[in-house]
Amino acid sequence: MPDLISFDIAIIGGGMVGASLALLLARQNPAWQIALLDAQPFSDSDTQHFQPSFDSRSTAIAYGSVEILQDLGVWQSLSQHATAISQVHVSDAGHFMGGLIDANTYGLNAVGYVIPNAWIGRVLLGELHNYTNIRLFAPVQVQSIKPRQLGALLLVKSGEDIVELQTKLAVVADGGDSPLRRALGIDSQIKDYGQTAIITNVSYSEPHKGVAYERFTAQGPLALLPLGEKASAKESALVLTLPRDTAHEIAELNDAEFLHHLQARFGNRLGRFLKVGKRHVYDLKLVTATEQIRSHIVLVGNAAHFLHPVAGQGFNLSLRDCQCLVDALMTGEASGKSLGELSVLQDYLDRQALDQQITIEFSDKLVRLFSSASLPLIALRHLGFVGLDLMPSVKTRFAAQTMGTAGRAYISP
Numbered sequence: 001m002p003d004l005i006s007f008d009i010a011i012i013g014g015g016m017v018g019a020s021l022a023l024l025l026a027r028q029n030p031a032w033q034i035a036l037l038d039a040q041p042f043s044d045s046d047t048q049h050f051q052p053s054f055d056s057r058s059t060a061i062a063y064g065s066v067e068i069l070q071d072l073g074v075w076q077s078l079s080q081h082a083t084a085i086s087q088v089h090v091s092d093a094g095h096f097m098g099g100l101i102d103a104n105t106y107g108l109n110a111v112g113y114v115i116p117n118a119w120i121g122r123v124l125l126g127e128l129h130n131y132t133n134i135r136l137f138a139p140v141q142v143q144s145i146k147p148r149q150l151g152a153l154l155l156v157k158s159g160e161d162i163v164e165l166q167t168k169l170a171v172v173a174d175g176g177d178s179p180l181r182r183a184l185g186i187d188s189q190i191k192d193y194g195q196t197a198i199i200t201n202v203s204y205s206e207p208h209k210g211v212a213y214e215r216f217t218a219q220g221p222l223a224l225l226p227l228g229e230k231a232s233a234k235e236s237a238l239v240l241t242l243p244r245d246t247a248h249e250i251a252e253l254n255d256a257e258f259l260h261h262l263q264a265r266f267g268n269r270l271g272r273f274l275k276v277g278k279r280h281v282y283d284l285k286l287v288t289a290t291e292q293i294r295s296h297i298v299l300v301g302n303a304a305h306f307l308h309p310v311a312g313q314g315f316n317l318s319l320r321d322c323q324c325l326v327d328a329l330m331t332g333e334a335s336g337k338s339l340g341e342l343s344v345l346q347d348y349l350d351r352q353a354l355d356q357q358i359t360i361e362f363s364d365k366l367v368r369l370f371s372s373a374s375l376p377l378i379a380l381r382h383l384g385f386v387g388l389d390l391m392p393s394v395k396t397r398f399a400a401q402t403m404g405t406a407g408r409a410y411i412s413p
């Protein structure tokens with residue numbers, strides 16, 4: 001790296017959100033010179049994915065996000081390994097009440113798609129190389145962001161060297177832990193759910209037929225997202241939530257014991273659970289940054305808001321944030337404002353605040369309501385389930401959030 005380099009926009013963190021934002025920016029305005037920096041090497045090969053975003057998880061991509069990815073020109077590649085979710089089945093353990101979101105009701109083929117993160121990584125990182133206005137720096141460690149009058153100065157550790165990078169807009173996309181958020185003195189509100197998610201893939205005896213399952217139990221919610229190109233496939237990505245004190249013990253059970261535990265939690269809708277893959281654990285919290293913008297600095301992705309994964313909202317919300325940020329930057333530029341000027345970033349936040357608020361509240365309430373063994377909350381959740389089936393407005397709200405359209409155009413059932 002040269003001693004001092006200069007870019008219009010520098011994105012710190014090339015995970016799912018940082019990489020998507022780089023592509024959205026580069027496509028929208030080829031004149032913007034964009035730097036994408038990550039602590040881990042970038043790789044778009046089949047076998048090597050170094051960014052933590054692109055691990056062995058799978059992500060539920062909502063219908064609304066598909067539109068953004070189509071505009072970006074990556075949907076065709078992503079769809080090669082996307083499983084369509086034709087229905088979402090919601091149920092409450094120990095009770096017969098349940099609800100069904102059916103894509104047909106909304107005139108759609110799918111309410112969303114499930115894609116392995118490793119494939120998302122391969123497509124996004126492959127696409128980054130197609131833009132001459134994106135420069136990748138990895139592995140490098142951004143050590144600090146110092147505000148300057150019309151931009152920011154990044155101190156970047158590259159090997160043994162420290163290099164300065166000047167930018168008009170610094171985008172912090174360094175993940176939920178976000179050391180840079182802390183270094184900037186930005187506080188975060190943390191609500192610890194006291195839960196841990198076990199993530200793995202499971203196979204079973206009956207075909208999933210494109211159905212995603214969300215099941216709520218007193219120990220916490222679980223989700224099964226269909227995998228495999230055909231509806232006759234018999235494999236799903238599992239997000240199994242447990243109280244933190246028991247999760248590690250369950251994660252370390254042998255395969256037969258783990259499958260037995262899962263069968264007891266989920267029931268027999270997919271027949272018998274037969275196989276389980278490697279298990280990974282994630283502690284679950286709701287973390288929201290108390291500030292997302294400063295002059296020439298903006299936080300996105302997990303650095304801005306880290307959500308419980310069970311409702312599959314985190315990446316979908318961040319993608320909508322990124323789209324909105326790009327729109328605001330374009331509007332600002334058209335009216336002669338400097339890139340990253342506070343009024344431009346405030347415009348972005350004003351436009352996106354409601355979507356963020358609705359989505360964060362939705363996943364938080366869902367988790368709290370459906371993780372509780374307290375009697376009033378059990379009563380409420382039964383009302384909620386009756387509502388899901390009988391009250392169109394409740395069902396429409398749930399469906400819109402699942403499809404990623406709640407903060408956008410209304411899709412009528």
Ligand SMILES: Cc1cc2nc3c(=O)[nH]c(=O)nc-3n(C[C@H](O)[C@H](O)[C@H](O)COP(=O)(O)OP(=O)(O)OC[C@H]3O[C@@H](n4cnc5c(N)ncnc54)[C@H](O)[C@@H]3O)c2cc1C
Nearest residue numbers: 013015016017039053060142175301302309312314315316
């Ligand atoms: C178990 C689980 C399941 C999920 N399922 C879904 C789902 O179905 N649907 C959905 O919408 N969302 C889902 N999510 C949420 C989704 O995974 C996140 O929204 C997404 O991963 C956030 O990505 P990110 O790029 O913000 O952060 P990260 O993936 O954490 O990336 C941050 C990047 O920054 C880099 N970095 C950090 N510090 C520095 C530094 N100082 N200098 C340079 N680089 C740095 C890191 O190397 C990393 O590559 C799920 C989350 C979990 C945990």
